[in-house]
Amino acid sequence: MRIAICDDEKSFSSVLKSKIYDYSNLHNWESVVDTYDCGYDLINTKIKYDIIILDYQMEQIDGLETAKLLRSGINKFSCIIFLTSFPEIAISAYDVDTYRFVVKSSLFDGLYKALDDFRKIIKVNYDISIKSSNEFITINTGKITFLEVQNKNSFLHLDNGQMYETKKPLTDLYKELPHTHFFRIHKSFIVNFMHISERGQNYVKVRNYDYELPISRNYLSKFKQKYYNYLKDL
Incomplete structure (x- = not known):
């Protein structure tokens, strides 16, 4: 499972990365987690991701614009999970086929629930x-x-x-x-x-x-x- 985190707060990304590895170990996932602190770096990557966890509010380019550009590249089918402190902006995020919207005030409960649901829909039998x-x-x-x-x-x-x-x-x-x-x-x-x-x-x-x-x-x-x-x- 290839996972990307894009957030301009490096310390936050580091904590989130550690938590995802803990989750992966608990659920027998073989995961590789990469972090990006700018949407442009994620857009220009040659790596294809299963899940992209994307901060909605970022400085150089916001999460929504990043997601729009991702949808025209190799990550057009990636599962996008948005993180935000402002739940009222969720509606516009669904224009880019967002899988889930997680509010930072209840970050880990929301993120773990999203990952739980994602595991149920991916194919085990192939x-x-x-x-x-x-x-x-x-x-x-x-x-x-x-x-x-x-x-x-x-x-x-x-x-x-x-x-x-x-x-x-x-x-x-x-x-x-x-x-x-x-x-x-x-x-x-x-x-x-x-x-x-x-x-x-x-x-x-x-x-x-x-x-x-x-x-x-x-x-x-x-x-x-x-x-x-x-x-x-x-």
């Missing part, structure tokens, strides 16, 4: 493509129960019992999966939280498969935290 047996196969990530590596080849196990073998490294596959739901529990295994049917002290089982997937001691503590956060969000 398609990835792998090459298996000289064919390109499209697989929905929600159907994957777990992945494993054997003799340098990766195997994707689906909820219907199907299995696909690919030469794509497990580490590369992991980068393509939603980390809100997938976690590497061992150097040889990645599991989808959605499909866990049983959790032991150092193993998990997934639906439709009888054998235990080991949780490495190196991953155990973080797995417990991530899985707990996933269950809280259900």
Whole structure:
């Protein structure tokens, strides 16, 4: 999740950035947060953002004008969340397809609510493509129960019992999966939280498969935290 903060108060941006990372860790988001203290710098960036948190009142160029120019560039589809001390100016902000308007007097309650709602609408289940047996196969990530590596080849196990073998490294596959739901529990295994049917002290089982997937001691503590956060969000 790529997030931009644009506010001409650097100290405020720094605090907000820290809070967003705290939120991301709590909800299993893999986030990168960048800060800008001028709308022109954000407009001229080559980085495509999922979410842009934009102060409405800024000196050189205000938030509304910044948003209008953003909508004609690579960030035309970004989710824009406006911050302001003056709620009465919210109406004009919706001309630039604003996702949410947050009043600074209740900043974190409003921002966390906006991020909560955004997480509900983004897709967790999406398609990835792998090459298996000289064919390109499209697989929905929600159907994957777990992945494993054997003799340098990766195997994707689906909820219907199907299995696909690919030469794509497990580490590369992991980068393509939603980390809100997938976690590497061992150097040889990645599991989808959605499909866990049983959790032991150092193993998990997934639906439709009888054998235990080991949780490495190196991953155990973080797995417990991530899985707990996933269950809280259900």
